[in-house]
Amino acid sequence: ENRPEFCGNPFLRLNCNKSSNTTSLFISGHTYTVLNIDTNTFTLRLSRQDFSGPFCSASFSSAPLLPALFQVLQSYKSLTVYYMCDSRRQILGNFTCPVKGLGSVIQSSKNRKLCDKRFGVTVPTSFFPEEQVLNLTHLETVMRKGFEVKLKLDKIPCPECLSPGENCGYPISGGFGCCKLTGSRILCGTRTSFEGSNSRSIVITIGLVAGSILTVFAVMVLAYLLNERRVTKAVRFQNLEALVTLRRYSYGEIKKITKSFTEVVGQGGFGTVYKGKLRDGRKVAVKVLKDSKGNGEDFINEVASMSQTSHVNIVSLLGFCYEGSKRAIVYEFLENGSLDQFIAREKSQVINVSTLYGIALGVARGLEYLHYGCKTRIVHFDIKPQNVLLDDNLRPKVSDFGLAKLCEKQESVLSLLDRRGTIGYVAPELVSRVYGNVSHKSDVYSYG
Numbered sequence: 001e002n003r004p005e006f007c008g009n010p011f012l013r014l015n016c017n018k019s020s021n022t023t024s025l026f027i028s029g030h031t032y033t034v035l036n037i038d039t040n041t042f043t044l045r046l047s048r049q050d051f052s053g054p055f056c057s058a059s060f061s062s063a064p065l066l067p068a069l070f071q072v073l074q075s076y077k078s079l080t081v082y083y084m085c086d087s088r089r090q091i092l093g094n095f096t097c098p099v100k101g102l103g104s105v106i107q108s109s110k111n112r113k114l115c116d117k118r119f120g121v122t123v124p125t126s127f128f129p130e131e132q133v134l135n136l137t138h139l140e141t142v143m144r145k146g147f148e149v150k151l152k153l154d155k156i157p158c159p160e161c162l163s164p165g166e167n168c169g170y171p172i173s174g175g176f177g178c179c180k181l182t183g184s185r186i187l188c189g190t191r192t193s194f195e196g197s198n199s200r201s202i203v204i205t206i207g208l209v210a211g212s213i214l215t216v217f218a219v220m221v222l223a224y225l226l227n228e229r230r231v232t233k234a235v236r237f238q239n240l241e242a243l244v245t246l247r248r249y250s251y252g253e254i255k256k257i258t259k260s261f262t263e264v265v266g267q268g269g270f271g272t273v274y275k276g277k278l279r280d281g282r283k284v285a286v287k288v289l290k291d292s293k294g295n296g297e298d299f300i301n302e303v304a305s306m307s308q309t310s311h312v313n314i315v316s317l318l319g320f321c322y323e324g325s326k327r328a329i330v331y332e333f334l335e336n337g338s339l340d341q342f343i344a345r346e347k348s349q350v351i352n353v354s355t356l357y358g359i360a361l362g363v364a365r366g367l368e369y370l371h372y373g374c375k376t377r378i379v380h381f382d383i384k385p386q387n388v389l390l391d392d393n394l395r396p397k398v399s400d401f402g403l404a405k406l407c408e409k410q411e412s413v414l415s416l417l418d419r420r421g422t423i424g425y426v427a428p429e430l431v432s433r434v435y436g437n438v439s440h441k442s443d444v445y446s447y448g
Helices: 109-114 136-145 197-243 251-257 297-307 339-345 353-373 441-447
Strands: 015-017 022-027 030-038 043-048 070-072 076-085 094-097 101-104 115-124 147-151 175-182 185-191 264-268 271-277 283-289 317-323 326-332 377-379 388-390 396-398 405-407
Touching: 043 136, 076 109, 101 115, 109 115, 115 136, 115 147, 251 283, 251 317, 251 326, 264 283, 297 317, 297 326, 339 388, 353 377, 353 388, 353 396, 353 441
Parallel strands: none
Antiparallel strands: 015 022, 022 030, 030 043, 043 147, 070 147, 076 101, 076 115, 094 101, 175 185, 264 271, 271 283, 283 326, 317 326, 377 405, 388 396
């Protein structure tokens, strides 16, 4: 009673009742009688005061201990007490209390359904209510004997109390409190300054450890970024090499082919598609990308991907323009436009089922070719009706490879740093990795 506030954990404040010669603790809204304290093992025997009288007079509520401070010994277990049970049903091990109604201490899953309320108490593991089904006296005796808990003193941090033999104190005005066990006496005092050699050594050690961890982390992040940059450069160089085999047009030639960009056949966030004609009379579609000051990664991806394809269901690439910020792609012109345009034009008519089946089958064959037929697997990442073109015979051709990614066939999982695709068609794993890994199957989701 005479010890100052800071000498001990405030949750372990002992209350002494001289008239009844008892000591108690108030924990989580319940009062416990302290029956025994073992200072050698830091073990306490506690008993709930509301169970000191008849069982029916208790509060009938669970009293959870603070897990950060107390650990119930393994020789004890939790027992569920059921009450306010259905009196029309036969309840095993029943007892009846005023107000609380019919109850039971039998650990049966049926009681969860037949009884409205329940609470938990701590009893020895040797206690079996089945052997005392109609005898509350035995349970009352067990509850009065209480149960044992071990104090987790090692979980209470107190770096300020550095002298050997001292235990933790708590913050007070002007400093911290520390307690020291000397023989049978516990001495307590305050410390307003902790600038001694021990404190300085602790601070220096913590600083060195923290600095080392930060240095290692910074080196790892730098190594990761440099590796990503190296891989990106390698892929970019590989893609640029693929462009060498294609016909390269100047921006002036692109203007002549499209007659100064007079006839627009499509438009989107990427740029505009114009109808044009080559010198040999072939009709072409010219996709002119919006002016860009970046490295043109999407442009190089599209040209490199299309240059490696040759399939009846993949649009044919005829050439490209890469002149500063001016970028364009020249590919075969398909009279029927994109699949979404075709459906919009024909919505007033019933489209032949065999025609629709042929279009769906052709797109599937195109995807199969991209995933398994190319020398390097190509994942499109933007399969949608707008990117499927139809020729005179309504044969579908997959186009627009701006978001495509080239990878080795043995790669079942792809690494992406950005989000790709169109809302409504994009696979869930491209939005969040919690749905799984990104792979060529993402195209299958968009197709479906």
